[in-house]
């Protein structure tokens with residue numbers, strides 16, 4: 001089984017990915033949150049902060065593009081190849097209102113003919129591995145069989161299926177029966193993604209679908225950074241390592257942003273998931289959320305590592 005870190009905009013940043021790899025590992029691919037190429041064929045400074053090879057040194061990182069324009073995908077994919085990346089991932093799942101309104105991300109799924117033409121153009125122009133991360137559809141899971149027929153026409157390196165529709169966002173149970181059909185009918189290798197928050201969930205999923213070769217973990221892995229390692233029989237995270245990882249993240253963000261204020265904002269996002277690794281963490285999580293200065297924040301975070309023991313597993317089902 002292979003384990004991947006899901007791309008999570010604002011969470012699984014370059015700082016996060018490099019520190020995670022250094023402290024915990026167990027991840028076969030780190031997917032970089034999406035970048036949106038425009039008609040101007042160069043990456044912005046902000047985009048380069050995420051995809052520049054020196055910010056992903058030593059990591060098996062996979063960049064992701066969010067676009068409905070084949071031309072924009074093609075120049076960006078070629079530029080990423082020039083930076084040294086092999087696999088390039090296409091985002092067909094982002095549920096955000098502004099993205100969907102522009103017909104991108106999950107919004108592209110509502111235009112299967114355009115999607116087919118787009119895939120034809122990019123697979124013709126860009127040699128080498130292109131993978132896809134998709135939802136089941138915009139509104140209904142029964143949109144998926146027709147989409148899968150389109151995917152089956154192309155040599156997609158790996159098709160990651162998050163078995164929800166756009167209107168589900170990240171809530172409700174993943175549709176495992178639709179995933180089962182996807183797995184049976186896909187000509188391309190399939191990766192499962194959705195709600196794998198602990199080792200038990202990973203084992204239950206692979207027991208039900210023994211043919212799945214890869215699992216992508218998002219919120220669950222941010223909650224418990226040792227999850228991928230544990231799923232492969234490795235050790236759980238101890239308090240000392242979690243504290244050191246936290247400090248490395250915080251220092252990395254302070255360095256990147258040049259100020260603690262923005263670093264604290266990023267850390268609050270991290271804690272919104274990570275606090276679920278602690279029993280009775282709610283009160284502590286609230287204190288972190290409400291902290292208004294960097295000093296408040298540091299004290300609130302230190303209190304977690306001083307007072308709380310990490311749970312053997314995250315038990316919350318919806319993070």
Ligand SMILES: Cc1cc2nc3c(=O)[nH]c(=O)nc-3n(C[C@H](O)[C@H](O)[C@H](O)COP(=O)(O)O)c2cc1C
Pocket residue numbers: 006007008009010011032033034064091093094133162170193194195196216217218219220
């Ligand atoms: C805050 C946040 C940011 C996300 N950013 C991206 C992204 O940049 N690209 C993408 O394909 N999916 C993105 N996702 C979706 C995740 O990759 C993943 O599909 C989703 O969280 C379900 O998996 P999980 O239950 O393991 O978290 C994001 C999800 C969240 C919650």
